[in-house]
Amino acid sequence: MPQRGAGCGHLAVRPISAAEHLAFVRAQRSVSFLQTPAWADVKTEWRGESLGWFDGRRLAGAGLVLHRPVPRLERFTLAYLPEGPVIDWTGDISAWLDPLAVYLRAQGAFAIRLGPPVRTDTWSAAQVKEGIADPGVKRLTDLSGQWTDPVGARVTDRLRDAGWLPQSPRNGFGVGHPQFKYEIPLAGRTEDDVLKGMNQLWRRNIKKAAKDGVEVTVEDDLKVFHDLYVHTAERDRFTPRPLRYFETMFAALNAEDPERIRLYLARHRGDVVAATILIRVGAHAWYSYGASSTRKREVRGSNACQWAMIRDSLASGCEVYDLRGITPTLDPDDPHVGLIQFKVGTGGQAVRYAGEWDLPLRPLVYRAFELYIKRRGGG
Template sequence: MAFRVRTITSGDHVAFNASRPAVSFLQTPAWGSVKSEWGSESLGWFDDRGQLVGAGLVLYRRLPGLRMSLAYLPEGPVIDWASDDLAGWLGPLVDHLKRSGAFAVRIGTTVVARTWSAATIKAAIADPEVTRLSDVPPDTVNDAAARARSQLRRLGWRPPKEEEGFSAGQPRRVFQVPLAGKNEDHLLAGMNQLWRRNIKKAGKAGVIVTQGGVGDLPDFYRVYLETAERDHFIPRPFGYFPAMFEALSAEDKDRIRLYLAHHEGDLVAATIWIRVGEHAWYSYGASATAKREVRGSNAVQWKMITDALAAGCTVYNLRGITDTVDGNDPHLGLIQFKVGTGGEAVEYLGEWDLPLNRLLYKAFEVYMSRRG
């Protein structure tokens, strides 16, 4: 089938997303407003009957001093990735973006390629001979993702190198807790003993988790800065968070929530939760260095998980993990914390680049790597 790709309104894009069980929040028109340093455009795929059958949010990033841009669809577009004719879907997209002045295109699909259960990950961590999760036989393999991968390579798309390329990229590996068909008792039983004990300990200690609003973001940000200094990452500026709340809430009043965990009046942990349809994400987290023993971080995670369940979500996404299961790697603690929830590591088909002007593509890679 021949598809036509053209600009659509934000309203049409929102309506299309609402017709799907779940779409990445990075593929909502509101996300274009959050990423104000990028240009943005909503695109639609139309079949031969004029029906809207696919959609995508494109972010445009210009090279300094030039009119040409990187065209980036984070965790998108939302098309039929199981199709045996991805050329029919992606060809019209590339043609449109060429006309828009793109020197390269990056797409990012959340089609699940492989998964590893919590038990498999724990066994890998305990094995001193294993250092990378990708070397461990997965529990599930998606044949449709393998077919899509083969098609992308034939069409000239290529995955960016691990830990290299544009710093705009999204993680290929994430940790998720499946919620479909479960209740709170099932979820608790799936957690490891440490998580269950810490959730119980937080309750006994009197940790109270509530939802906050935009007016509470300064409190969140204070603890976020403390977390950034302790964990050695570069924090976002404060203005990013009110802008994110304003944009996402305007599209759906329950799209984004702020959770606050207090102990005897002290803020001990705070998190940001985002939901689109049946998928909820743990987007940002912060914890105070003081009072770690009251386990506010576990309490706030448990509240977000149970609220996602109550909202009808089928997936709770704790976002990115690295490939390491090496006991000597400082990143191991991240996957150990998340694996305690009893979920699974998920590897997406991930991001793929199509250079349209190879010289400018290389220059942009260098530019973005220097900016960090």
């Protein structure tokens, strides 16, 4: 958590260098990789800007802003801070967000979109399993007994009171990043602890992969990964990103920190059967991308890759292994339920974050942007 700097109520926002930004990130226990200065080099279609919050001369907070121009209104931008900014969300958030709005409006932003990195609710694996088994429960939010974070609840209340507009849709996936995620807590746990927290199927699959001779290695052969990823996209019917995107991502993140991003390949008798990408910033590790072969699925290469990434995250001192987005459905008739069923097998917990919020700075331009997005059918 950034140092508290909002007590005086006089925080100034101004641009900082990538080096200043990175030094601030390194001083934090955990920061989203989407809020590292290198992420601006990955998102080449946006203009990136590092901003700092200053309490006098002290840098008290930082954020990566991605500026997205509006078609036919190029002089105005949507100022986007994915999973950020990195500020003290426990106090008076207006002391942080008001000077941000003043600065960005002066720079030509028609709206700010941000995603506070604060949890609002957490459900245990046992609660999720019970919900899936209960025909009366259709969504995570139908479950009772979850742990509710008072900081997250306060942040969402204050954003709403200040005129910010929630953007997270009912299914949890919107124009930006998912509001619902699945995470495995690692702090204070051993490999045996994590294994015992998994269900019988996950443990069996990890053992089967090892018994069948699946070997997982950390490599840099992005072409091998991308070929398998395109194969996976064709099978599972999603649009794959081009190889160039991954080359840019690895180059940018590795230049910032050689431990930031890794490619894991699982091989069985020479055949690549699964591949995954792990990103780490401080004490937080993310499973970012995965691919698997349709052939030899029985050797469980995907489980072997996941277990290798979890073990490496533990060895690196990570406190969270993040399996990224889920939809909040627990309805067995919903095709998305398979995603949460797969992830709940790891033990862990389902988490709802505050979600993404917009603050219109130029309401007429913002309404034109909303119409444009609706015509396009999404973000």
